[in-house]
Amino acid sequence: MKFCLEVGELERHLVEFNFDQLFGRSVIKVNRTEVRRSVRLFNEPLRETHTLRVGDQERLEVRIEKERKLLFGQKCRVFLNDRLYRCYEGV
Numbered sequence: 001m002k003f004c005l006e007v008g009e010l011e012r013h014l015v016e017f018n019f020d021q022l023f024g025r026s027v028i029k030v031n032r033t034e035v036r037r038s039v040r041l042f043n044e045p046l047r048e049t050h051t052l053r054v055g056d057q058e059r060l061e062v063r064i065e066k067e068r069k070l071l072f073g074q075k076c077r078v079f080l081n082d083r084l085y086r087c088y089e090g091v
Contacts, residue, residue, distance in 0.1 A: 010058045
């Protein structure tokens with residue numbers, strides 16, 4: 001699953017999320033700079049939460065909640081300042 005979104009009103013920031021279920025690798029980038037990377041080969045959790053703070057003048061808290069489906073696929077919810085912003089589903 002891969003998605004990117006642009007957040008912020010005064011300052012625009014590009015948040016990219018990439019998760020490869022086959023290799024268990026997840027990467028989160030803000031403005032094309034990698035801020036978080038994790039690799040899980042076995043025993044992937046059902047739920048995983050990543051919290052980021054972006055911006056200097058306009059402070060935003062971005063929370064990405066990834067929920068694994070039973071066999072294949074994920075559901076990701078993106079929250080901005082504790083409000084649901086987007087929801088993504090896919091493999």
